[in-house]
Amino acid sequence: MELNRNQYFFAGILLVLIGVQMRMVSSFVLTPEVTQMLAKPTAVAQGDSPPTLAIAGGGVLAPGAKKTVRPPEWLGWCLMSVGSVLILHSLAMKKPD
Template identity: 55%
Template sequence: MELNRNQFLFIAIFLALLGMQLRMVSSYVLTSEATRFLAERALASADPVGALAGTTPALPATLPAKVVSPPDWLGWCLLSIGAVLFFHSLTMGKPSG
């Protein structure tokens, strides 16, 4: 499948907005459900055989909220890719049909 001008423009805007959000926010605090989900996946990936057998260790009832701090370069990277895709979409021809 070949991407047309409108799809490139949508991806560009999405990546630019995501990059701006990552530049404006320094960290994200996950909910307890999201923290538990990540902890379960981390235990399963640490012991894949035990996860298949159902013998993974139990998690505590309460987990401290996980704080995710994306690196500074990630926001700049997404902004840059979004800008390049935006200008690329402007140079493409209009979609037919």
């Protein structure tokens, strides 16, 4: 499948908006359900029992624990840059028939 001008433009806009959001928000707090869902693959690999699950980079989590994700500062700039290049690329392409 070949991407056309409109799809490049949409992907660029989407990446720019996600990049702006990453720059404006300092951290995301996950719900306990999502935290447990992310912890299950590492718990199986480490052989832990389900009540005490471990996340890579963290310790052992209680059943109601919430994980905080802090994206690096460069991630927002990177997403905005790639999105801007995609938008400019879409404007340089010919219009779809």
